[in-house]
Amino acid sequence: MSFSVEPPDSTGPSGESRPTSSPLDVYRHSSAHLLAAAVTELYAGVQCGVGPPTEDGFFYDFLTERPFTLEDLAAIEKRMTEIVKQDRAIERRVFSKEEALALFTARGQTLKCELIREKAGDEVQCYAMGDFVDFCLGPHLPSSGCIKAFKLLSVAAAYWKGIEGNPQLQRIYGTSFFTSEDLERHLKRLDEARRRDHRRLGRDLDLFSISEDTGAGLILWHPKGAFIRTKIEDYWRDEHLKGGYDLIYTPHIAKLDLWKTSGHTEYYRANMYSPIEIENVEYQLKPMNCPFHIMILRSKPRSYRDLPIRYAELGTVYRFERSGVLHGLMRVRGFTQDDAHVFCRPDQLESELIRVLDFVTSILRTFGFEQYEIFLSTRPDKSSGTAEQWETATAALKHALEARDLRYAVDPGEGVFYGPKIDIKIKDCLDRAWQCSTIQVDFHNPQRFELEFIGEDGRAHSLVMVHRALLGSLERFFGVLIEHYAGAFPLWLAPVQAVVIPVSIRHAEYAHRVAADLRESGLRVDVDDRNEKMGYRIREAQLQKVPYMLIVGDREQEAGSVSARHRRRGDLGPMNPRELARRINHNVSERVVQEEPTASTGGVS
RNA sequence: GCCGGCGUAGCUCAGUGGUAGAGCAGCUGAUUCGUAAUCAGCAGGUCCUCGGUUCAAGUCCGAGCGCCGGCUCCA
Numbered sequence: 001m002s003f004s005v006e007p008p009d010s011t012g013p014s015g016e017s018r019p020t021s022s023p024l025d026v027y028r029h030s031s032a033h034l035l036a037a038a039v040t041e042l043y044a045g046v047q048c049g050v051g052p053p054t055e056d057g058f059f060y061d062f063l064t065e066r067p068f069t070l071e072d073l074a075a076i077e078k079r080m081t082e083i084v085k086q087d088r089a090i091e092r093r094v095f096s097k098e099e100a101l102a103l104f105t106a107r108g109q110t111l112k113c114e115l116i117r118e119k120a121g122d123e124v125q126c127y128a129m130g131d132f133v134d135f136c137l138g139p140h141l142p143s144s145g146c147i148k149a150f151k152l153l154s155v156a157a158a159y160w161k162g163i164e165g166n167p168q169l170q171r172i173y174g175t176s177f178f179t180s181e182d183l184e185r186h187l188k189r190l191d192e193a194r195r196r197d198h199r200r201l202g203r204d205l206d207l208f209s210i211s212e213d214t215g216a217g218l219i220l221w222h223p224k225g226a227f228i229r230t231k232i233e234d235y236w237r238d239e240h241l242k243g244g245y246d247l248i249y250t251p252h253i254a255k256l257d258l259w260k261t262s263g264h265t266e267y268y269r270a271n272m273y274s275p276i277e278i279e280n281v282e283y284q285l286k287p288m289n290c291p292f293h294i295m296i297l298r299s300k301p302r303s304y305r306d307l308p309i310r311y312a313e314l315g316t317v318y319r320f321e322r323s324g325v326l327h328g329l330m331r332v333r334g335f336t337q338d339d340a341h342v343f344c345r346p347d348q349l350e351s352e353l354i355r356v357l358d359f360v361t362s363i364l365r366t367f368g369f370e371q372y373e374i375f376l377s378t379r380p381d382k383s384s385g386t387a388e389q390w391e392t393a394t395a396a397l398k399h400a401l402e403a404r405d406l407r408y409a410v411d412p413g414e415g416v417f418y419g420p421k422i423d424i425k426i427k428d429c430l431d432r433a434w435q436c437s438t439i440q441v442d443f444h445n446p447q448r449f450e451l452e453f454i455g456e457d458g459r460a461h462s463l464v465m466v467h468r469a470l471l472g473s474l475e476r477f478f479g480v481l482i483e484h485y486a487g488a489f490p491l492w493l494a495p496v497q498a499v500v501i502p503v504s505i506r507h508a509e510y511a512h513r514v515a516a517d518l519r520e521s522g523l524r525v526d527v528d529d530r531n532e533k534m535g536y537r538i539r540e541a542q543l544q545k546v547p548y549m550l551i552v553g554d555r556e557q558e559a560g561s562v563s564a565r566h567r568r569r570g571d572l573g574p575m576n577p578r579e580l581a582r583r584i585n586h587n588v589s590e591r592v593v594q595e596e597p598t599a600s601t602g603g604v605s
Numbered sequence: 606g607c608c609g610g611c612g613u614a615g616c617u618c619a620g621u622g623g624u625a626g627a628g629c630a631g632c633u634g635a636u637u638c639g640u641a642a643u644c645a646g647c648a649g650g651u652c653c654u655c656g657g658u659u660c661a662a663g664u665c666c667g668a669g670c671g672c673c674g675g676c677u678c679c680a
Contacts, residue, residue, distance in 0.1 A: 158608085162676075168607065212671050322606045324676085504637040506637075532638095535639090541641090542640095
């Protein structure tokens with residue numbers, strides 16, 4: 001198993017301080033300058049903000065009178081091409097602070113002046129590309145002519161310095177590569193991402209929907225989506241029972257007082273729905289499951305012999321999310337966490353964390369995810385507990401990561417209010433990272449709820465709890481799965497594993513007989529005997545990403561066989577239905593993710 | 606929430622203040638077909654909602670709701 005980690009870009013959009021180490025970063029940084037040069041030449045009075053390289057390209061922020069349109073983007077791109085042709089030298093220049101301020105003031109670049117005042121020392125380093133000059137640490141390419149392949153992609157608003165409340169600038173996103181082949185490949189990848197968009201596939205494959213009448217961010221799981229979810233949940237439950245967890249269920253609301261005790265009303269209120277009053281008592285729709293699990297633990301005294309206790313629940317929570325952040329299944333207002341809480345003695349903490357890490361990687365691998373980005377998030381500003389507790393908790397997480405030789409990056413101040421956490425972002429087949437798994441150490445809640453166990457010495461001791469979700473939320477995880485597989489789910493998850501297609505109406509009876517036999521062997525099989533041409537029905541099954549199409553006509557009826565067509569491998573030729581069922585069943589029980597390479601081996605995926 | 610864009614049939618989209626349109630999907634019929642779309646007919650509309658301007662609003666204006674791209678925030 002390999003792990004790759006890229007450090008989080010904690011410098012943010014004021015990214016002039018972002019280290020531009022890699023050659024491609026430098027190339028893209030110069031591309032951003034090229035963009036800014038073109039914009040300032042085309043539009044008088046435009047102010048420049050910042051323009052760093054990013055993981056996939058670059059952007060530059062501008063303060064403008066009116067927003068840029070797509071036509072503007074085309075014009076800017078044209079001017080950029082001209083500047084590249086001119087092959088302007090990119091020259092490093094050093095000014096005194098006074099000179100620099102005078103220069104940028106004269107050009108009406110007050111945002112740059114602000115940055116210079118904040119960031120520059122006595123000497124102000126700038127880079128010029130023709131008449132365009134930018135306050136910048138560099139380094140840069142020698143000349144604009146070095147930029148061979150670039151494209152502007154989109155325009156959107158961004159807060160000045162990334163601070164909400166600051167004026168919004170117009171951010172132009174673009175990308176550039178050393179060669180036009182690389183650029184083409186990247187643009188193809190963007191196309192591929194659009195093709196895999198879970199929102200489109202969710203509708204086309206009839207997996208889920210979101211209705212304006214129901215409410216934004218609230219998911220309606222259609223039968224096929226619900227089926228896949230059930231398969232995921234069944235697997236999840238089996239693994240948790242094997243893994244030493246106890247399964248529990250808890251309510252969706254609880255008295256507001258419970259959330260006061262847990263600290264949620266104090267630290268998490270912005271994400272909570274308003275309380276509901278019932279018989280003069282306020283109740284709160286749950287944003288998290290932990291207090292309920294705590295109540296179960298607290299329902300009777302616990303001995304050191306009982307620990308660790310691991311409670312797991314597919315718990316549905318509701319969080320208020322601002323309207324602009326909602327996004328298909330990825331960011332919703334009601335979601336089901338595959339949540340669990342491990343209650344243990346302090347001396348058990350590290351081994352429990354290691355156990356969770358092993359568990360999460362084994363579960364994720366089943367779904368075909370073997371590449372991760374791992375982050376250790378430390379104490380945020382708004383948090384509860386003592387410095388020692390945070391240190392102990394953070395160290396425990398760190399030791400667990402090191403024990404398993406997992407590379408990670410520290411994400412400062414990104415922990416939860418009650419403790420630090422490990423976030424695991426899974427990488428999909430397009431190399432995109434998705435935040436799913438989270439592992440959190442919590443001293444705060446045990447203290448708040450006075451969680452104790454009776455030790456060997458007969459006295460009460462405080463315990464520690466670990467919050468963890470492996471898939472994160474079933475909604476988001478499903479969205480990631482849809483995009484990862486482009487809707488072509490592996491056999492163990494596919495709602496329909498095979499469609500029997502009779503060549504003509506006189507083969508319909510045989511088709512239904514074959515389907516019935518296959519269902520008898522445990523397969524999920526439909527018959528498409530509609531009055532349409534075979535090609536039409538094959539096309540439809542292909543578009544629905546059904547793994548197998550089983551064509552039956554005179555030849556098959558005669559021989560008692562089917563002609564199998566695989567969604568990816570195409571025509572596999574005649575097969576014995578029982579043999580096919582045996583292979584599919586084997587594939588399902590092994591939860592095979594990768595399709596086997598060739599038809600000739602008789603492989604089935 | 607903020608900035609920008611968008612909202613017309615189930616889906617993708619035309620529609621320039623004056624009679625609401627196409628393709629696909631759906632339904633009906635014909636066709637009985639060998640590995641990604643057979644042909645014909647029919648039906649389908651609160652032009653997102655509310656308010657305003659106008660003789661007249663899908664079209665112009667305002668507010669709200671939702672969606673899209675970002676920012677910010679996050680499982």
